[in-house]
Amino acid sequence: MTAAIAPTLPEGAPADGIAVLIGSRPAEGYETLARLGIPFLWLVDPVDEPPASVPGAVGVVHVPFKSDPLSVLRVPLPDSVRAVLSFTEMGSLPAAMLSEALGLPSVPVRAVVRARNKLLMRRVLADTVPGPAFGVVGTDTPGDKDFPLIVKPAEGTGSQGIAYVETPGEYRDRAEELTGALWEQFLRGDEFSVEAVSFDGDHRILGITAKATTGQPHFVETGHEVPALLPPETEQAITECVRRCLDALEITLGASHTEVMVSDGRAFVIETHTRAGGDRIPLLTRLVSGADQYELAVRSVIPGAAPTPPEPAAYRHAAVHFLPWQDVRVAGVTGVEECRASDGVVEAYVEVADGDSVPVWRYSHERPGYLVVGADERAALRQRIRDAESRLHPRFG
Numbered sequence: 001m002t003a004a005i006a007p008t009l010p011e012g013a014p015a016d017g018i019a020v021l022i023g024s025r026p027a028e029g030y031e032t033l034a035r036l037g038i039p040f041l042w043l044v045d046p047v048d049e050p051p052a053s054v055p056g057a058v059g060v061v062h063v064p065f066k067s068d069p070l071s072v073l074r075v076p077l078p079d080s081v082r083a084v085l086s087f088t089e090m091g092s093l094p095a096a097m098l099s100e101a102l103g104l105p106s107v108p109v110r111a112v113v114r115a116r117n118k119l120l121m122r123r124v125l126a127d128t129v130p131g132p133a134f135g136v137v138g139t140d141t142p143g144d145k146d147f148p149l150i151v152k153p154a155e156g157t158g159s160q161g162i163a164y165v166e167t168p169g170e171y172r173d174r175a176e177e178l179t180g181a182l183w184e185q186f187l188r189g190d191e192f193s194v195e196a197v198s199f200d201g202d203h204r205i206l207g208i209t210a211k212a213t214t215g216q217p218h219f220v221e222t223g224h225e226v227p228a229l230l231p232p233e234t235e236q237a238i239t240e241c242v243r244r245c246l247d248a249l250e251i252t253l254g255a256s257h258t259e260v261m262v263s264d265g266r267a268f269v270i271e272t273h274t275r276a277g278g279d280r281i282p283l284l285t286r287l288v289s290g291a292d293q294y295e296l297a298v299r300s301v302i303p304g305a306a307p308t309p310p311e312p313a314a315y316r317h318a319a320v321h322f323l324p325w326q327d328v329r330v331a332g333v334t335g336v337e338e339c340r341a342s343d344g345v346v347e348a349y350v351e352v353a354d355g356d357s358v359p360v361w362r363y364s365h366e367r368p369g370y371l372v373v374g375a376d377e378r379a380a381l382r383q384r385i386r387d388a389e390s391r392l393h394p395r396f397g
């Protein structure tokens with residue numbers, strides 16, 4: 001641990017104190033605090049490198065919270081800390097622990113642990129929220145009617161470690177390899193995510209996002225679109241399922257991202273997280289609703305945060321589309337600026353350099369780039385995605 005500061009407020013900081021922000025990403029976390037005029041002490045893991053200068057940051061402390069969540073409890077803090085926040089998966093548990101230690105508003109530690117560990121989540125939800133049959137490989141034997149299965153690490157993220165097991169015979173053949181992992185009955189249907197912010201147990205649903213994936217065996221997301229086109233009864237089933245999930249897990253404050261499968265008209269929780277979603281979903285939600293999930297999450301724990309003018313919706317529909325390149329070596333890409341200038345393009349990023357190899361995707365971080373696009377009609381949205389992508393000219397070799 002380095003660059004510790006004295007336990008007093010920095011000169012010029014407001015009398016009502018500062019926030020503690022855990023984690024160097026996403027940028028929306030520190031940008032939101034800066035926009036709201038809330039100075040913050042930044043706890044950054046040594047494996048990450050924060051930007052050289054960020055408005056509002058009163059100091060940086062390097063803390064190995066990713067490998068040692070309890071390390072945040074050993075940081076010397078100013079006398080007046082008004083909130084502890086994290087917008088990243090690995091920072092959610094340290095933030096909850098530090099908040100509880102300081103007696104500050106927070107999602108409970110037990111709720112974060114339940115959301116982070118998919119087996120604990122399943123066991124808590126088993127009696128109250130619809131979900132698939134589940135068990136632990138090597139401990140609980142699935143019945144024949146439970147197949148096919150999805151097998152995954154209890155604390156995995158980003159589609160890492162997911163396996164599709166179709167038959168009892170395949171399960172027996174792979175049981176030793178998969179021992180200790182969580183197995184779940186594979187549900188067939190349509191996938192959605194629900195973005196919410198909770199205020200003292202009152203869950204404000206910001207939007208429902210439709211998801212597309214590569215399918216079996218790795219189920220890596222290829223795109224998201226908001227708002228999901230749903231009949232009213234399905235939308236109600238999804239939102240009621242998510243509210244029951246958040247209540248059962250005791251997620252009472254802050255942002256949440258819950259993944260849901262709709263199968264035969266019923267909504268089933270796949271997993272939930274005590275943070276905003278990834279894959280630019282909070283941006284999509286803001287583009288079509290004006291609701292800023294990051295700002296609302298800050299307000300859920302700092303009621304007196306200085307207000308900013310509400311943001312009008314920019315579009316009626318928005319989507320993120322991941323560039324579909326797989327199993328190639330990228331020799332170069334041209335047309336990026338032309339793509340960014342295309343109608344409705346909000347963001348366009350190519351995240352591979354010349355000479356990089358893109359494998360067949362197994363995890364979300366292997367995707368080579370993405371487009372965020374908006375439009376006022378669904379048909380126009382899809383056409384704009386096609387037009388924007390057509391302006392990119394990758395060379396493979």
